[in-house]
Amino acid sequence: MPTGFRLAVSFAALALATTAFAQSSAVKPERIRGEIVSFGGSTLKVHRRSGETVTIDMQASSAVNAVKAISLSDIKPGSYVGAAAIPGPDGKLTAKEVLLFPEAARGTGEGHYAWDLGANSTMTNANVDTVVQATSGRDLKLSYKGGTNTVTVPADAPVVTLIPATRAELTTGKKVFVVATPATGGTYQGKFVVVEKDGVAPPM
Template sequence: MTYRMKLGIALLVVGLGGVVAAQSPAKPVRIRGEIAAVTADSLTVKRRSGDTVVVTLNPELTVSAVKNVPLAEVKPNTYVGVASMAGEGNKRTAIEVLVFPEAGRGTGEGHFDWDLGNNSMMTNANVDTAVQGVNGRTLTLSYKGGTQEITVPEDAPVVTIIPATKADLVAGKKVFVVGTPTGRDDNFRANRVVVEKDGVAPPM
């Protein structure tokens, strides 16, 4: 794995963990949507909420994509990021699972608020056990300060990170961007973009 890819993974996990928010003058914003237009140094993104924002691409931009991973491959000692919702009895059910390459292990570790729905949480943690059940695969996750038990339904997206390039940034593709506000309305800057590739959209 190249240094650039390792750096890219670290930057993505920063976005997933929000670990730099307290150190930055502006809190990073997660942008999810579809590319409406592309220039040499910017993306216009129509967000899921319906509004449109402009993302300026920093010169050191890293572009990545994701590919599907079989749920059965999420085994003990895998490092994952799991977005989940609380259900009956406060039992947590996964919305999506990101399997980190080994270079991303330990970065952004913890259990914290997420923004894929009311009461959604993100857990970046190590898989201690993975038990197949009737309703999916139940993972016991451990991180510094705690553990979580989360059931991953068979239809939940499970992906891992793969390389991509700026050539993959084309109108109509879905993207996940962690952007920093520039101080201008609906305008952000980004070092990292995760883009849809081969029909697989980033589920984060």
């Protein structure tokens, strides 16, 4: 794996978690989900799911990656994953999506914390201890510093991994997931972008 991609993936994993990044930043980063309106020069315009269109300044250091759909069977004991999940009435976590991190990103953003994919959603970045077939999917037993979680992954939950992408792929109509910090005049400074590729939209 090229060094540049290793660095981009490592930062992407850190930004996905945002916890460590937020601790060292005076301005808390935001996760922006939506569809590309346009991209030209260093200016990315995104129509957010919430309805408004925002302007994002893509800096030289802004990383761009995409996601590739994989099978849940690609996740094995020893894999390092990020699982966004929502608790059921019984408190058990059901995954909304699972990201298999490349090995270069192992350990970044480790932990269990609140997420904003849906009401009461959480993110767990952790090592996979066991994978067990369950009645409603597969149960991943995850361990991280300070705790463990079991997350059920339904058959219809997106399972993806990060792959390299370029700014040439930031084209109108594609779905994106952006971590950015608020700047002056209502604009944002982009830290990294995950862009739709081959019809696979970023599910995180």
